[in-house]
Amino acid sequence: MDYDRILTLKAIEIAKEGIGQGSGPFGAIVAKNGTILAEAVNRVTLDSDPTAHAEVAAIRKAAKVLKSHNLHGCTLYCSCEPCPMCLGAIYWAGISRVVYACSRHDAANAGFSDKDIYDEIALDAEHRSIVFERITGLDGEEVFRTWEKYESKIPY
Numbered sequence: 001m002d003y004d005r006i007l008t009l010k011a012i013e014i015a016k017e018g019i020g021q022g023s024g025p026f027g028a029i030v031a032k033n034g035t036i037l038a039e040a041v042n043r044v045t046l047d048s049d050p051t052a053h054a055e056v057a058a059i060r061k062a063a064k065v066l067k068s069h070n071l072h073g074c075t076l077y078c079s080c081e082p083c084p085m086c087l088g089a090i091y092w093a094g095i096s097r098v099v100y101a102c103s104r105h106d107a108a109n110a111g112f113s114d115k116d117i118y119d120e121i122a123l124d125a126e127h128r129s130i131v132f133e134r135i136t137g138l139d140g141e142e143v144f145r146t147w148e149k150y151e152s153k154i155p156y
Helices: 003-020 054-066 084-093 104-109 115-121 142-149
Strands: 024-032 035-042 074-080 097-102
Touching: 003 024, 003 035, 003 054, 003 074, 003 097, 024 054, 035 054, 054 074, 054 084, 074 104, 084 115
Parallel strands: 074 097
Antiparallel strands: 024 035, 024 074
């Protein structure tokens, strides 16, 4: 059975259904060994939450199902290539594979361009279009020293 094709088609169907409910045109599924752990649609406008992308929501749900922040061995199926924010979440979650249907260029043609974000990520902080200011001398590094010494920490 071709799980990749079946689950990618299901992510597309979820995206289509979401449009009818007022969500953005994106759907995502997290599966492990062909078993669906979570599925989600984009809820950015419905929830007034710019981070409520389908991929992030599916990752959050799957992590709860597995009771782990580590989704190694899982595959994320998406109706569209994940944006930079979702890409970061995918790496932090340890997802092993991403399978998607439409490209970021297809999304841009529909009005969802993330090219500016990709371009900004490559820049040093002082060259970005949003002002980034670092304040030093506040001993913020103490938090990391505390973390390094904390015996009950769970590395991630």
